[in-house]
Amino acid sequence: MASAYDVVVLGGGPAGLATALSLRSLSDCSILVADAGEQKRERAGESAPPDLLAPLRRLQLEANFLAAGHMHSPGSAVRWGREQVGYNDHLLNPMGPSWRLNRPVFDAMLVEAALKQGISVQWNTRYLRAKANEAGFSLTLAERAGLEREVQARWVVDATGPLARFANDLGIKKRTDDQLFGLAGFSTVQSGNMKKQVLVESTPEGWWYAAYLPDHRIIHMFVTDAPQLRQLKSAGIEGWAALLSRTQLLGQALEGVQLTPPEFHTFPIYSSLLEQTFGEHWLAVGDAAATYDPIASQGLYKAVSDGVMAGRVLAQGHEQELEQYDAGVKERYARYFEQRCGLYGQERRWVEADFWRNRQVVGLL
Numbered sequence: 001m002a003s004a005y006d007v008v009v010l011g012g013g014p015a016g017l018a019t020a021l022s023l024r025s026l027s028d029c030s031i032l033v034a035d036a037g038e039q040k041r042e043r044a045g046e047s048a049p050p051d052l053l054a055p056l057r058r059l060q061l062e063a064n065f066l067a068a069g070h071m072h073s074p075g076s077a078v079r080w081g082r083e084q085v086g087y088n089d090h091l092l093n094p095m096g097p098s099w100r101l102n103r104p105v106f107d108a109m110l111v112e113a114a115l116k117q118g119i120s121v122q123w124n125t126r127y128l129r130a131k132a133n134e135a136g137f138s139l140t141l142a143e144r145a146g147l148e149r150e151v152q153a154r155w156v157v158d159a160t161g162p163l164a165r166f167a168n169d170l171g172i173k174k175r176t177d178d179q180l181f182g183l184a185g186f187s188t189v190q191s192g193n194m195k196k197q198v199l200v201e202s203t204p205e206g207w208w209y210a211a212y213l214p215d216h217r218i219i220h221m222f223v224t225d226a227p228q229l230r231q232l233k234s235a236g237i238e239g240w241a242a243l244l245s246r247t248q249l250l251g252q253a254l255e256g257v258q259l260t261p262p263e264f265h266t267f268p269i270y271s272s273l274l275e276q277t278f279g280e281h282w283l284a285v286g287d288a289a290a291t292y293d294p295i296a297s298q299g300l301y302k303a304v305s306d307g308v309m310a311g312r313v314l315a316q317g318h319e320q321e322l323e324q325y326d327a328g329v330k331e332r333y334a335r336y337f338e339q340r341c342g343l344y345g346q347e348r349r350w351v352e353a354d355f356w357r358n359r360q361v362v363g364l365l
């Protein structure tokens, strides 16, 4: 690893890699992407709107994406706010069908493109702290063995996800409008047929999401508040199975499907916005700048499209473009949050249950 770069991107998720690729397409500057985790891991998110193709085209990755075997999503079946199931047929969308991504393949595509473009990508490399200086920032990064090293960056991109580690260290506040948790179980389908639609179902304690994944696995995730999550975790797999058995849409869809025992992951789910998405020699992108509830299915599209914009802004480096970028992130977040409040507000069947009562209050803020 060199010790000085024009741009250091902290975080190698879709937003960080899209920013690096977009910048590289416009500039020869030296770029390091440093990520705290392993390259291969279970990442959250696989449903994406058809619009995802547009920013991928800007990164010249449309053909790679289309050849990669991602699935078209045949829409969703939703039981929310009423007993009847509603169907949303994405095949009728003029932009084309939605996507069900094979996440490991999607992530690998971005990494390979970055490496091909001469961008350095370092895994197991955690950003620890930063010190501003005349030339930008001196960053302390820790490698797997705990070895610390200093790297000089003219510009820093905070793409560290919802906690915006770098911006937080600079004292920039992230306003959290709501926080939930998703307990996701990943299982392999051993026999039987699972519906290919995305399934969403609200229950008094929260809501469920299930989707068939392109590699014969399924994700089923329960989204709830912290106290309910604690209870569920202490009840173990039996508690999970009991809650799942009380669903109707998911319960029916999973009938007759033989699954391996789920591998569980817990994900915090925020609706949150960074008060300022840029400053002297730094910029935040993706979930670091604005985090959306996955009910919106917008996070991946936002990560890649904001990354494309952030790369362009960095290549130009003008104050005016930075301000426009900041205004755009905030405007889109405001639109998202209003729609999200409207959606949670549609569920009136259990307004006395803690989960929904909390969301109705949030919706009125």
Ligand SMILES: Cc1cc2nc3c(=O)[nH]c(=O)nc-3n(C[C@H](O)[C@H](O)[C@H](O)COP(=O)(O)OP(=O)(O)OC[C@H]3O[C@@H](n4cnc5c(N)ncnc54)[C@H](O)[C@@H]3O)c2cc1C
Pocket: 010, 011, 012, 013, 014, 015, 016, 034, 035, 036, 037, 044, 045, 046, 047, 048, 125, 126, 127, 128, 159, 160, 161, 162, 165, 182, 184, 221, 267, 268, 269, 285, 286, 287, 288, 292, 294, 297, 298, 299, 300, 301, 303
């Ligand atoms: C449970 C769940 C389900 C979701 N489902 C969907 C979906 O179906 N469709 C959709 O569009 N969106 C979905 N989302 C949202 C989507 O996953 C995110 O919006 C998207 O991943 C944001 O990308 P990102 O690159 O900004 O952040 P991330 O993907 O979170 O990447 C951030 C990266 O920063 C790294 N990092 C963190 N701290 C440090 C540090 N100190 N130093 C260096 N690196 C660091 C992390 O290792 C990580 O790789 C879901 C989110 C959750 C939580």
